[in-house]
Amino acid sequence: MTTADLRFELEDLYADYARLLDDGPLEAWPDLFTADSLYLVIPRENHDAGLPLAVMRCESRGMLRDRVRAVRETIMFEPRYLRHHITQIRPETPGPEMRVTANYTVVEVLQDELPRILSVGRYLDLVVRDTDGHLRFAEKRVVYDSVLVPNTIVYPL
Amino acid sequence: MTTADLRFELEDLYADYARLLDDGPLEAWPDLFTADSLYLVIPRENHDAGLPLAVMRCESRGMLRDRVRAVRETIMFEPRYLRHHITQIRPETPGPEMRVTANYTVVEVLQDELPRILSVGRYLDLVVRDTDGHLRFAEKRVVYDSVLVPNTIVYPL
Amino acid sequence: MTTADLRFELEDLYADYARLLDDGPLEAWPDLFTADSLYLVIPRENHDAGLPLAVMRCESRGMLRDRVRAVRETIMFEPRYLRHHITQIRPETPGPEMRVTANYTVVEVLQDELPRILSVGRYLDLVVRDTDGHLRFAEKRVVYDSVLVPNTIVYPL
Amino acid sequence: MAEPLVWPDGGITEVPYRLYTDPEVFEREMERIFCGRSWAYVGLEAEIPGPGDYLVTRIGNRSVVITRDQDGTVRGFLNRCAHRGVKLCRERRGNCRMFVCPYHHWSYDARGRLKGVPFIKGVKQQGGMPEDFRREDHDLPELAVATRGGVIFASFAADMPSLECYLGETNTAYFDRVFDGRELQVLGYARQRIPGNWKLMFENIKDPYHASLLHVFLVTFGLFRADQRSQVRMDPSGAHALLISQRGAQQASEHTRDIANLREDFVLEDPRLLDPVKEFDDDATVVMQTVWPNLIVQQQSNTLALRQIQPCDPGAFELHWTFFGYADDDAAMTARRLRQANLMSAAGLVSADDSEVIKLAQDGIEQGGAGKGIMLMGGRGTDDEPHMVTEVALRAFYRHYREVMEL
Amino acid sequence: MAEPLVWPDGGITEVPYRLYTDPEVFEREMERIFCGRSWAYVGLEAEIPGPGDYLVTRIGNRSVVITRDQDGTVRGFLNRCAHRGVKLCRERRGNCRMFVCPYHHWSYDARGRLKGVPFIKGVKQQGGMPEDFRREDHDLPELAVATRGGVIFASFAADMPSLECYLGETNTAYFDRVFDGRELQVLGYARQRIPGNWKLMFENIKDPYHASLLHVFLVTFGLFRADQRSQVRMDPSGAHALLISQRGAQQASEHTRDIANLREDFVLEDPRLLDPVKEFDDDATVVMQTVWPNLIVQQQSNTLALRQIQPCDPGAFELHWTFFGYADDDAAMTARRLRQANLMSAAGLVSADDSEVIKLAQDGIEQGGAGKGIMLMGGRGTDDEPHMVTEVALRAFYRHYREVMEL
Amino acid sequence: MAEPLVWPDGGITEVPYRLYTDPEVFEREMERIFCGRSWAYVGLEAEIPGPGDYLVTRIGNRSVVITRDQDGTVRGFLNRCAHRGVKLCRERRGNCRMFVCPYHHWSYDARGRLKGVPFIKGVKQQGGMPEDFRREDHDLPELAVATRGGVIFASFAADMPSLECYLGETNTAYFDRVFDGRELQVLGYARQRIPGNWKLMFENIKDPYHASLLHVFLVTFGLFRADQRSQVRMDPSGAHALLISQRGAQQASEHTRDIANLREDFVLEDPRLLDPVKEFDDDATVVMQTVWPNLIVQQQSNTLALRQIQPCDPGAFELHWTFFGYADDDAAMTARRLRQANLMSAAGLVSADDSEVIKLAQDGIEQGGAGKGIMLMGGRGTDDEPHMVTEVALRAFYRHYREVMEL
Ligand code: FES
Ligand code: FES
Ligand code: FES
Numbered sequence A, B, C: 001m002t003t004a005d006l007r008f009e010l011e012d013l014y015a016d017y018a019r020l021l022d023d024g025p026l027e028a029w030p031d032l033f034t035a036d037s038l039y040l041v042i043p044r045e046n047h048d049a050g051l052p053l054a055v056m057r058c059e060s061r062g063m064l065r066d067r068v069r070a071v072r073e074t075i076m077f078e079p080r081y082l083r084h085h086i087t088q089i090r091p092e093t094p095g096p097e098m099r100v101t102a103n104y105t106v107v108e109v110l111q112d113e114l115p116r117i118l119s120v121g122r123y124l125d126l127v128v129r130d131t132d133g134h135l136r137f138a139e140k141r142v143v144y145d146s147v148l149v150p151n152t153i154v155y156p157l
Numbered sequence D, E, F: 001m002a003e004p005l006v007w008p009d010g011g012i013t014e015v016p017y018r019l020y021t022d023p024e025v026f027e028r029e030m031e032r033i034f035c036g037r038s039w040a041y042v043g044l045e046a047e048i049p050g051p052g053d054y055l056v057t058r059i060g061n062r063s064v065v066i067t068r069d070q071d072g073t074v075r076g077f078l079n080r081c082a083h084r085g086v087k088l089c090r091e092r093r094g095n096c097r098m099f100v101c102p103y104h105h106w107s108y109d110a111r112g113r114l115k116g117v118p119f120i121k122g123v124k125q126q127g128g129m130p131e132d133f134r135r136e137d138h139d140l141p142e143l144a145v146a147t148r149g150g151v152i153f154a155s156f157a158a159d160m161p162s163l164e165c166y167l168g169e170t171n172t173a174y175f176d177r178v179f180d181g182r183e184l185q186v187l188g189y190a191r192q193r194i195p196g197n198w199k200l201m202f203e204n205i206k207d208p209y210h211a212s213l214l215h216v217f218l219v220t221f222g223l224f225r226a227d228q229r230s231q232v233r234m235d236p237s238g239a240h241a242l243l244i245s246q247r248g249a250q251q252a253s254e255h256t257r258d259i260a261n262l263r264e265d266f267v268l269e270d271p272r273l274l275d276p277v278k279e280f281d282d283d284a285t286v287v288m289q290t291v292w293p294n295l296i297v298q299q300q301s302n303t304l305a306l307r308q309i310q311p312c313d314p315g316a317f318e319l320h321w322t323f324f325g326y327a328d329d330d331a332a333m334t335a336r337r338l339r340q341a342n343l344m345s346a347a348g349l350v351s352a353d354d355s356e357v358i359k360l361a362q363d364g365i366e367q368g369g370a371g372k373g374i375m376l377m378g379g380r381g382t383d384d385e386p387h388m389v390t391e392v393a394l395r396a397f398y399r400h401y402r403e404v405m406e407l
C-alpha cells in the first residue's frame, strides 16, 4: 500500500499535467517527463492488436519540446479550449517506480461551437522519482477509445 | 472521519470496478460484490417516485455472473468501447459498513462513430469489509439521470 | 504539503457541493460559502481578457440565497437533471486559507432528451476554515470554457 | 413526393427501403397513421387516479395532455397554446385544475378549452383584446378518449369506432386477458431512443421467426422455440396482431441446431432469474400483442409491460416501457415480475438483441441505392397461422399500411 | 418553395408556423433580410480602437471581418477567401495590417482588396497565374459601414440610406439617449445558443404583454408591471420598435392577481442586487429597442447591453450579449451594472424565462400539422400605443417582414 | 435537381460551391463515382492473409465485406442481408467460413451467395418458404476485385477494365514503386472524421501550391519547398495524379519570404524526428499519388501510408489511414517510419494543417449565397507540369469529375 503523501503527490502530478495542457503554459508541460521518457498517443485498436503506430510518438523530453514548439509556431489550427478530466488514478505498484493507470476525457470547445468530447481513454503510465526528487512520467501511453478522431488532435492529450 | 488508508482502499475499489468494466476481464467484475449483494441499474424517475422497476436487477453475485455470461455468450450487440468516470466518491459513514455515494459518467464509443455519453448519474452504495478482508459492494444502486437511454445498455454501468 | 485529513476534508467539501446542486436540497448549498463570499460564473473569454462581466455574480451568501429562491419560486424553466464531475482538485497553498483549483463538467439531461454537456471549465477557489470550524468557500470563480451556452444556465454550476 | 414511390411487384411481400428513410413518407405517416383515424395508446388510468391528475405523452410527433377532469372523466388535448404555439405542459406528470401557459398565462380547462386570457379587457381602459375576440374560437384541439381495463387510448379523429370494434373480437379478448378489470399497479418505467425507423419495431414484434434464432437466451432456456406450440392471429384489418406461444423445456432439438451459438450448457447460477408461475387460465406463456399504431402489450411469463412507440424522425423512435402488475399481487409475485424484467427493456437480456438488430437494420437500409426487404416466410398470405415459422403478421401489417397511406 | 406559402386571412395578426421551420423561408430570410437592404449591428468602435484592430462576427449566416484601417476608418468585408473559399480570419479579435489566408497566403487589405498572391509570377519562370489574371477582379465583397455613438453597423447593400433615416426620428433619438457620445467601456460578453427560430427573439422583446406575466421576478420587485406608465413606439416602417416604461413599487394590485405565482413576500437578503440609480434625463427606467434585422439595445435600470442575433438554422439562433458602461462611470456605478447583470443573459434571473419560453415555443411549433400564432392583443393596428397591454410592435414587425420577404 | 446546376463560364478553372453542400449532388456522387465504374481501394492482402479472413470497409456510403475464400481468392460483397436489409458483419475484422445474419441467421458464402435459410422448409410441416422461393435469387451484390502488389481494389461494376489500364502507365509505374511485390507489414491505423466535403481532401493532396505555404513545418525543415525539383503528373483521364518532389535543405530563399511565419531558427531538440534515409531508386523524397475515387498513396520520406476516403455527407468525410512498411524492414527502419509518422494523420505536425484548413474551407463555403472557387495557378491547362506552382491536377480532376457526373 502506498502512503497517503505519495498518493497525493501523484494526484497533484496529474492535476499539474491537466492544468499545463488546459491552461498553460504549454512550454512547462514537458518538464513533467523524464529526459528519456516515452510518450505515445495511440488508438485503442492498435494497442489491442499489438500494432506500434501512434499518432503522437515522442521518444524523449526533447521530442516533447519539439512538439510543443510546432504547436506554438508552425501548425495552423482554429483556436480552441480543452479541458481534462483524469479519474480512477490507480498506482498498481508502490515504491519509487509506479505503474499507474487512469481514465481520462478531454472536452474540446471550438469558437462559437458547443462543447464536445475530443478524446476519451486511459493512461498507462510509469511514474518515477526523478533525480531532483520530483515525480515524473518515464512513460505515458495515452490509449484512446475514441478511435475515430473528430478532425484534429492539436494539443497533447 | 475515515482514515486515509481506508479512503484510498475505497478509491481503489472504484478504480478496479471501472477498469474491470472498461478493460476487463468482465468475468472478474462480480468478485467486487458480496455473495448476497444487491445490484440495481434504475432510472432516476423510478428511484425518485419510489417505483421498484430497475433495468438491471441482480439479487446475488450469482445473478451478476449470469448477467456477465449472457453478455459474453447470448446477447447480440455491436462492438463498443466504454469508459467510466467516477468522481466525488463520498463515504457517508466511517467504519466497516460504509454508505458511499459517487457521481459517474460512462462514455460509449461505437465502431466508426464519435464518442457519446451513454449514461450519467450517481452510485448509492453500501461497501463492507468482507470475510476475506476485502472491501466489497453489498449494495450498489446505479441511479441514472439519462432516463432516455441511447439505444441499449449492454454492459453493467 | 497539506495533511491527508485536510485533503479529504477538501474532497468532501467538493462532493457536498456537487451533491447539493445535483440532488439537493439546493437551499443548503449557500451554507458551503462564507457570509461575505464571492461567487462568480464567468465565461473564459471575459476572465482571460480581464473583463469583469459574469453571468452570475453573488457578492454575499445572502445573494446566493436570493438566487436559490428565484430558482425555486420565480424563474420559469423546463425540468432538468444535472450531474457534476469535479476533478483535479488541487490545493495550491497549505494552511487555513487555500487557493484551490479544480476542473469541472456539468452534464444536463432535459426531459426526453439525450444527455449533453451543459458547461465545462475550472474552479478558481479560495477555501477557508470558517469560525465554526467548517471549510467553506470564501471565493469561487467558475470560469467556463463552453463560452457558447446551450440555452440557459438555471442552476449554479 | 419528389419522385412518386412505386411499390415493388412483390406487393406486401416486399417493402421498399425508402419507407424507412424518406422524410415525406414520415410526414405522411404522422398525419395519416398516428394523428389520423387510429386509437393511440396514451397511458394508464392508474397514472392519473384523481381529478386534475394529468400526464404528458406523445402521439406521433405531437405532444398531448391526458387528464382526469373534476367529474373523473379522462380527457385529452393537444399540448400547444392557441396564442403563440408554446408547449403548455412541461412536466411529465402532475395535477392541476387549469392549464396555464407560461408565456402570457392563457389558461385552459381539462378539455383544452380556453378559459382565461389575462388583460383581455385591457388595463385602465387601455389595450386588451378586440371587441370581436371570442375565447371559444381558440380552444385547443380536443382528443377523443376511450378506456378499457384501465388502459387509455386517444385519437385526433372525432368519429372513431369503439375500441372493441377497432381491435376486433380476438384482439379484444386477448387484451381483456391481461386487462381483466383488476386494479393495475405501475412498477416503473424504462425509456429508450432506438436509432431505427419506428416500423422496424412493429416488424420485430410481429415476427416470431426471429425469436427462435436471434434470441439465444430465450432458446437456451426454452422460453421460446421454433418447435413450441404457438399461433399468430390478426384482426380482420391486419393492423393488430397476436403472437401466442407456450413455453418448452431447455433441451436441444432438431430445430435448435440452426442456432449457431446455442448454449446448452448454460445453467443459471441464480435460477430465481427465471422462475415463472402460471397466472392466466390458458396455456400461453407468452402473448405479444401489437396494437396499431403505437402499442405493444407484452405478457412474457410474469413480466407484464406496455411499450409505446413515439417516432422521432425516419431514422429513430423512442420506446417507452411501462411495467405493471396487479394491485393484489403478493410480494413474491412482485419480486418475480421485477426479476424477470431483467429480460426486457433498455438492458434486457432478450430485448437488447432487438434494439441492437433494429439499429443494424437501419444502418443497412440507409446505405442508399434502391432496395427492398422481403417477407416470404410462411408464404404470401395474411391469414392466421398455428405456428411461428411465418412472417404473416408483417404482411398483414403492410396490407393495412398501404391502405391507410394510399401507397 | 415546395408549396407556395399562403398567408392566413388574419394578415399580420396571424403568423403561419411554417415561418419558424421551413429551410427555404430561412434561406430567403438570410438573403433578403440579413444580407439585403438592412443595417446590421456588428460591434462597437471601442472593440477596435486602433488601426489594424479587427473583429469577426456574423451577419445572417455569413462571417464578416470588421476592421479599422490605417486612416482610422472602420471597414468590413466578407470573411471568405476569393481563391477557394476558406474562412480567412479565425480569431474573434486581433490586429493586423493585411489579412492572410492560411491556405495559400493570399492577402487582403482592410477593405478586402486582394493585395498579394504568392508565386503569382511563378518560380524560376515556371507556373504562376496566367497573363490575364487581374488581382482586382478578386477582391472580397466589401461591406458598407455606418457608425453612430460608437456603434458600428454594416450592410451588404452598397446604396443604403443613412443610419438616421433607416432608424427614423424617434428610434434615432432613443438610440442617442444611450449612445450619447460618451466613450463606451465594454464590461464583457455572454453568448447563448437558443433552440428557437430567430424571430421568436424579436417577438419576445417587442412584446410587453408577456413581461408582466412571465417574469415573476420583475413583477415581484415592481421592475415591470402591467399598470406601469409605459409606451410602445415604432418607426414608420415598423421594422424597429421601442418599449419604454417606468418602474413601479413592489406591491400587489388588481393587475397582479393574474400572475399565478407572484411572490409578494419575496424580500431580498442582499438588496444590492437591485439598487438602481437614475442616470438618464427622462423618467424611463426600462427602454428596450429592437433594431432590424439583428439588434436589441437594452437599458434595464443600470444594465446596458447590446444583444446581437445570429441565426443558425430555422430552429436555432445565437444570442451574443455585449455589456457596457461609460468610460467615466465611477466604481460604484460599474459595480451596480455588474450586479444588475444578474438579471440578464445566459443565467439571467429574468432573461432565463425568455430563453426557456422560446425553446418551448419552438417545441410547440415544430409539432407539425398546419398552425399559426395570433397577435390580437391591443387590436389589429400598428400605431404607437401608450401602454403595454398590446402586441402592436409584433404586428408592425410582420407588416415590414412581409414587404421585405414578399410573402 | 431542384434547380439544375449551371457550371460557371470558367469551366474547370472554376468550381461552384454548391458541389460541396448539395445533398443531391452528393447522392449522385455516391452512385456514379464511388459505386459506379471505378476501382475503389478497400484494403491490403496482408490484412486478410488466410482463408476466411475478412474485413469490413466502406465504398462511398455502402458497407462492404472483403474476404479471402477457401481457395485463397479475394472476394467482396455488399454488407446488407437480402432478407430485411440488416448490416451483416459488425466486426471490423474477423475470420469465418459463412457470414451469418444476426436477425434470422440467413448465411452467405465468401461471394455473398445465399447458402442457408433456417426453417426454409418449415417446422413440423408448418411454415417455411413458398415452393417457388429460390435461394439463388437472393445472393448479395458481389464486387469485382482486383489486387496489385498486395493492395486490394473493388468495384460495383462487373465489367471494369484492368487496374493497370485504369491507372494508366505512369500511375501504375509509381504505384509499383511502393508496392513492388515485397511483403507488406501493417504498422497501424489512424482514423479521422473531417468536417468538410470529400473533394476538399483530393483538392488538398493534388495541390502542391499550398504545401510550400501552409505547411510551415515542412518548409522550415526543407522537406517541401516551392523551389524544389518536382513534377505533377496525371493519367490521361485526369482522374489520378502524382506529386513528385525532392527534398531540399533547411535554408531561406527568395521563395520562402512569402511564408509569413517561417521559422528559420527552429532547430529540433531531438533530430531523430526527421532522419530520412533513401530507400527508393529514384531521387524523389515525396510521392503523393491520388487514385480515383477514394485513395491516397503517400511516400513522405520513410513514412508509407494509404489514406482511404469514406464520405459521410456533403459536409463531412472519414479519412482512414493505414501505415505500413515492408516485412523485411530492420528495427531501425521501423522505428524511423514510426517516428516520422508524427508528421501525419490525426495529430500530424504537417497533416494537422490540412484537416484544419479543410474545415475552414467548408465553413467558408457553407456561408451560402452563390460562390465558386478558382483554380488558375499554372494556367488553364491539364497537362503534366515539371514544377509545383500549379493547380493543374485539380483542373484535371474536375475535368474527369464533370464527365462522370455529367455536370
Ligand atoms: S403563448 Fe401561450 S399565452 Fe401566449
Ligand atoms: S484558399 Fe485562400 S489562398 Fe487559397
Ligand atoms: S434480416 Fe438477415 S436473416 Fe433476416
Ligand SMILES: [Fe+3]
Pocket (backbone or CB within 6 Å): D204, D210, D211, D215, D351, D354
Ligand atoms: Fe425479439
Ligand SMILES: [Fe+3]
Pocket (backbone or CB within 6 Å): E204, E210, E211, E215, E351, E354
Ligand atoms: Fe422577456
Ligand SMILES: [Fe+3]
Pocket (backbone or CB within 6 Å): F204, F210, F211, F215, F351, F354
Ligand atoms: Fe497539405
